[in-house]
Amino acid sequence: MIFRDILKKWNEKNRQKYFWRINRSIYQLWVSEIIFQQTRIAQGEEYYQRFIARFPTVQELASASRDEVLRLWQGLGYYSRALNLHKAARMIVDENNGQFPINADSWQKIPGVGPYTAAAISSIANGECIPAIDGNVKRIVSRWLEIESPMDTADFTAKVTAFLNEHIPKKKPGLFNEALMDFGSKVCIPGKPDCKNCPFIKYCGAGIHNTVSKYPVKKKNFTKKKKSIVYFVIQHNNNIIMKQRDGEDLWKHMYDFPAYETEGHLNKITPAILKHMDPFQPEEITTIGPMKHELTHITLKIFFLRAKTKSKLTLPKDHHCFSIEKAMTLAKPRPAEKFLDQMKNTYLCHNK
Ligand code: SF4
DSSP states (O other): OOHHHHHHHHHHOOOOGGGGGTOHHHHHHHHHHHHHHHHHOHHHHHHHHHHHOOOOOOHHHHSSSSHEEEEEEEOOOOTTTHHHHHHHHHHHHHHHTOOOOOHHHHHHTTTTHHHHHHHHHHHHHHHOOOOOOOHHHHHHHHHHOOOOOTTSSHHHHHHHHHHHHHSOSSSHHHHHHHHHHHHHHHOSSSSOOGGGGOOOTTTTTHHHHOGGOSSSSSOOOOOEEEEEHHHHHHETEEEEEEEEEESSSSSSSOEOEEEEESOOOSSSSSSSHTTTTTGOSSSSEEEEEEEEEOOOEEEEEEEEEOOOOEEEOOOTTTTEEEEHHHHHHHHHOHHHHHHHHHHHHHHHHOOO
């Protein structure tokens, strides 16, 4: 059990004293696990504090409106996390009397909670002896054992899981999981870790054989999807037309400009695309862009077609006319947020 002992010793001196780890409730632990999943610590801390200050209990989160939760999440990305937290809070309050799951299996039935999060929460909160395996942990173990299979294979997962199951202690398994996460973010980092000063140097395969850069063996290449969005930014006096997104793929339930969306990257705005603006009876149209916006799985090519309309429009049911100030307060995708920000500045300058 040499790995476990070395890790324990390292952790006694180096455990990260994050404020959200102190006196946390299960609710706070769950929220922190969701927020910090795909977010840098420095960025997530501020969001975590605001979130917990506004929704200190699962009951308060459950009774909030979806729009308010999204608004608080704005800028953090991966909005499905916020939607799932909200949905899950309602589930826990309405169907489970406000009681949280008591093991990793039942945590996995909660929306937005995958195997890693379920194991992390349950090992910390319930003392369940189950390893929490995230990217950091995979990197460390793949280097220790010099695992040759690519990270996305069943063989890789089986090797990492078997090793950790053998080493995780029955007493305080959550501390072991957190120690591994800390070790991965502070010592056995991606790129070039400082192996010479690592406490595992005598036992780590990759450290001994100087093959660290080889591990973990990367996933088979995946190519990002391409998508184009042509936004119709329609201004009516000092108001702007927006609609709430309802598609499953992107930014669900957020407010956005009306748009034409298509797979692939458009080279130009065709007359057929312009026709989609007809219901808004635009006057002179200005094209801004294209610009690229990267999401994890998609590269977006975005055009903004900006126009004014004088007509009093009858808007489709899901469209709304907001003042620019009001639109600024709505939960919006990042590109719309940035564009509106610029618009607001121009508008304020012209109206000084
Ligand atoms: S020796 Fe290097 S590769 Fe091995 S655990 Fe330590 S830092 Fe990571």
